[in-house]
Amino acid sequence: MNGPSLALRQRSLGDPSAEFPLFPPLTRGCPATSTDSLAYPLEITYDYAKVDRRLFAQEPGPDLARWSPLLPPLEAPTLGEGGTPLVEFGEVYVKDESRNPTWSHKDRLNRVAISAAVACGAPGVVVASSGNHGASAAAYAARAGLRAIVLASADSPLAVQAFVRAYGAKVVSVPVEARWPLLREVVDRLGYHPVSNQTVTHTGHPFGPEGYKTIAYELFLQLGEVPAAVFTPTGYAELLYGVWKGFVELRLLGLADRMPRMFSCETAAGGPHARALATGVPAAIVELGPTDAYGIAGTVGGHRGVVAVRDSGGEAVLVTDDELRRAQRDLARQGMWQELSGAAGVAGYRRLRRDFDGPVVCVATSSGFKDAGVGSERYPVVENPSLESLTA
């Protein structure tokens, strides 16, 4: 049942008739449809007719290898990613992705992307990241015996700097304008496999969202049905698109008869997918204002988010830092301490205030340990506390 990969080809999101061999992964976007101002990502096609439906009689436990027929070849070893719990939170469900090997959703992407690096025979991987993605890529590279170079940002929270360095990668902070040329040089001259975006609008790694698909498979099994709506924290929309694609496949395989609406929850300080959808363009680039939600704060959007929202009948929702902080606080008051960015799904659901005809899932992406400001305040020291003061 968990047999070899049935992945066939790379297919352009710019023109579905433009297909390419599965390898090498086209990490600079679709060569047929991209332009100087707009890059189209690729997705992976599979031989769906050969999928054994008993795949979906499995328990939704850890290790993406349980979905191997519907993923690109998994050449990198597992750290037990996925299989995360679905936890009730008021009238919605929270998919708690902080329960992954490096405590964020990124582990699903990196199991697949680092597998591509192994499959390509690359001596290492290179990533530009200030947090979860860099640490996750470093962990999976280490596990697979590959070197990793992380081009990081000097203003990352200090606990996150320790996190990214823990896995033995070469982590350096370079000036922001030097980061992308350097990444390209490491790829071109050292033959390292890139697991970061290299295009004008976001395309990222073509295999990455395939890892996120598994969230849809798990939700389908955990709920016993397709949810009515899914709200995801959205930076580049790889997660949003991946979850959407998983549900598309469940319908295509005849296992599900409906689809969720997909809601792209973006910081109000930026919001490139909201902009693209509002203006009717395939992908947008925006100015970025101040925000503490650094995990979803970017200027560059991609076409994947537009596809997922548009084709699912969803929306982009912009959330302020105050709304994020309230969602973060309320999640913690129910026992789930999420990174500020990780609470964007819940914040987006609350901002929209809409009734849905079925279960609603908010994906929560990452642990609260990763926020800016963590560790900036000490416990109050009380020499001789009264009992009254303890219950006040």
Place this chain on the structure above:
Amino acid sequence: MNGPSLALRQRSLGDPSAEFPLFPPLTRGCPATSTDSLAYPLEITYDYAKVDRRLFAQEPGPDLARWSPLLPPLEAPTLGEGGTPLVEFGEVYVKDESRNPTWSHKDRLNRVAISAAVACGAPGVVVASSGNHGASAAAYAARAGLRAIVLASADSPLAVQAFVRAYGAKVVSVPVEARWPLLREVVDRLGYHPVSNQTVTHTGHPFGPEGYKTIAYELFLQLGEVPAAVFTPTGYAELLYGVWKGFVELRLLGLADRMPRMFSCETAAGGPHARALATGVPAAIVELGPTDAYGIAGTVGGHRGVVAVRDSGGEAVLVTDDELRRAQRDLARQGMWQELSGAAGVAGYRRLRRDFDGPVVCVATSSGFKDAGVGSERYPVVENPSLESLTA
């Protein structure tokens, strides 16, 4: 199958003929056998004849409620604790408990202990803890709608201070000599349920280790057999004893025909269970030297650890901070960033260097985010890095 609790009574570890009703939980040790210098803990008995063996045909997924017949009544709601992955690490397996709701094994204990507080109708819980236990108790109390008071240590790592506070508990740091009297006062005068030890040698909450039992159930299903040896990071030995008891039950239920040897992995700076075993006493109190492994560093041992090691034919293993750091580093170089204390199982296995006739499991208890020193060092900033410097 996941029916009501079959828990019957509390039974003394000092004298198995001394039994007590299931409620109230005897949070100050066995009243029949404890003395001024030695306190005996209690364990829980069950109506094993009524256990449906199909319980062990389940998948070992999250939410302890799947084991409800073999646990005290679970009155507190779940956060999806347990169901953690078993990850290969060289010739051993690592049970990665950093994948729990608050990223440590303590969530298994607190699901059960906070349930006791709910069952008792307590208005809140009180805990003395500098880290994982306090945060976990606060998370489960918040989830159950109970207040929580955490009496903490001012020298906890700053990221851990943020963690413990995140769940809305009243967290105060009081002088160490004031902590225990204050805890007792909160219990006696406010009626709060204690989830910390209150006795001269450690007894803790009588329901706590029952939560840890589920690790044994999961290991049995994940391996398809009983491991030959289990190495656990050991402070008070509630984890060690709980895992041992789970395997005892599997044999008692006729599901397993052998038992693992249990290895208590303690800091060489202290090591009360190693001392008790070496000197043939039921529990010992030791001096504590300097160590960074604050999660397992204590002066006070308990009788549970002695029972688990002795009855299983195991040993206590003392590990130095250097050995812990090497284990921590090597785990991270395989993609698992553990707290220093959390690496004690692996460090203990390596120090012992023994061949076992079957699988060996090292329990890894907690995320690396919780260590002292996390966040003390910044990324190197390189203005113009050469490619050579990136691969050096």
